Amino acid sequence: MAVEEGSRAETLRAFGRALRGARAEAWGNPFGYLFIAPAIVLYLVFNIWPLLRGFTMAFTDYRFIYPDTIWDFNGLGNFAEMVNDRAFWRAFNVSIRYTIMVIPTLLVLAMIIAVLISRVRNLAGFYRWIIYLPTILPIAVTLLMWREFYDPTFGFINVTLRHWGVQNPPKWLGDVKLALYCVAVTDIWRSFGFPALLFIIGIYNINRELYEAAAIDGASGWMQFWKITLPLLRPVLTLVLVLNSNILGATEQMMVMTGGGPQNATMSLGLFLYNMAFQFGDLRLGYAAAIGLAVGLLGATMTAFWFRVLRPKEV
């Protein structure tokens, strides 16, 4: 009996030791948590809290100049208003067109540049540096610089065009048909360096033997790109698309370069909600948060779509 009890106690102790060991193994050194605690707290305060606050705000009629409205919940009222808001749909249309202009161009350009740089034998580092340079410029500097380029009278582009004999060069940002394209060009120039760099890294990681084998089999350069490079860059492509899924909310480009004009041709959703929250009348933070939530959900849907379409095919 005593032997049995002793054996049971031993078993329990062994179980306890195993459990503690498992805990220690799973959780590691507790000091690690101490070190990451500040980052976690900052993340909670500056990322999670605004997210939750924005989410709850989207269901209120909070108007900043009326502090008492801070918790005026109105259910889905903001979303119903959004559906019937002509200005919202105009801005939505601009944002969709802008997305269609920027994303495919960005991808194709970054891919072409990446493939070209991956093939050069000399000065590849220099070219990588050059293409990444616009990305590290402060966004305001980039946008103001391009705004000056587009200046109808004194801008670099029109001065050059006049020098070449063009009598009436376009007004660029002042032209209702061209303004959105001009902003898109600026945005593409500013941001293509990062995806290009990702593609370059992806290409460098592709086993060269695959290309050699394909070449032996008689595959052309185009076939190699189509059958080897592109499929193997699928994860990078997904990453690039996911990182750019916030483009629907593009704001600062239009704010700095055009202010949404001319004739609202560049009034994007982001700028529209900014105006709603910080410029117009009652400063309707609740409605603006609802628009922001809708934009965020659209971005999330786009992300899910990319994941779905571009997920690796099972062999």
Added chain:
Amino acid sequence: MLGNRVSRRRFLTATLGASAAALLASCAPAQPAPGAPAAVKEEAKPAPKKAEEIHFLCRPDIKPAYAADQAVKTWNETYESQVILDEPPAGTPVDVKIQAAQAAGDLVWDGYWVMVMPHDAISWTSRRIIQPFDPFMEATSIPNADKILPAIIPSIRESCTYEGKIVGMPGNVGSVGLAWAWEPLRAIGLDDQPYTWDGVYEAAREIKKAKPDLVPFGSACTPLCELWTMIWSAQKDPFDENGLYDIRGEASIAALKWLRKMVEEGLMYSEGINTGLSQWLKGGWAMIICYDVAGTMAQNTFGVDKYETGINYFPDYPETNAGSPFWINSGVVLNKAANPQGFTDFCCWWFGPDNDATGKQITEVAAKPCYTYTYEKFVKDNPLYAWEQKAIDLCAKSVPFPHNTTHGIQGSMARPHVEKYIDLNVPLEPEVWVNEAYKDIQDEIAKQKLG
């Protein structure tokens, strides 16, 4: 080893507890400012007496325009209380920053300069950011402070008064006026601005002939600088029965036709009319209808003989109808300020009749002071500032903006329509235009609580 002694749950609990405590501690109201009355009361032992502090938050561009640094220096040398000058923190809009500090109970500033009257009055008052000056002006002991209010030009005083109280102490007035480069104007034989719509049109035509490389005319900001201003110039009352800018009236239709004619004849750009100020300052445009401070900026940059500012232009000058739109750069006493009386005292001295340095500086740099005694001392009979006298005389008889929160909405909603109307690719009747624009304005205002 340590891992076996501290369970993860206990550790995480302790970490979260410590973090929460730190967070709560950081959110706790700050200690009262040193020298504040509450702090003195709580002291067990009498502390050595410190000079009373006045915390003055000042927008950076106002400092040189109003000689704020010099004023603070002089005040601190003259009076026992000490003004501490501070600049708004970067990034966050200052009104949001102040409101957040008030809500958290850690406001350190007593007053702020600049709030734009009357546009910000409702927003800042309803958010309880500011309080009226009146009780503090009545209680001030600054010599000759009683002469300040009577010296404020009446239309300016009306703009700075909300719900019967002075909520903004005026510093200087901004208004819309014609500005020009002298070279093209002299080239067509003018030695003064054109004062009529026809006069501006004729001058633009002549400039186009004499200086074909120049764009003769432009606007700095649509629709304030041209459509609103032309409505002001052509009607006694620029508002309609709903209290909105009367864009459906005859003056508006005539103004739109005038603008379209200017574009059709190549006398102004149809596109990019909002970039006008930079175009003008770079020398690409001859005349511009803009904020009159732009003229002062150009004069200070290029010389008084190169650029000039004037007043609005009218259909039948000298009949000025509602005059010209104007607004006031004002100082405000903050709600929950520790020392509102001290800040008011400082403002009464700063803009009072005995402080000539500030009056002179505002006349020279900011332009168009708000007090009659400043005009008598520095503007009157000085040909250099004759335009300021003319402009303030116009402001004095101009119709002020009403107190509302719809000014920005009306501008933002009308702007794309103005751009569309003067786009020659879009054939559009002005009557159609005004109805479209008015509908957009009304739709947007319907989304707001107050008009």
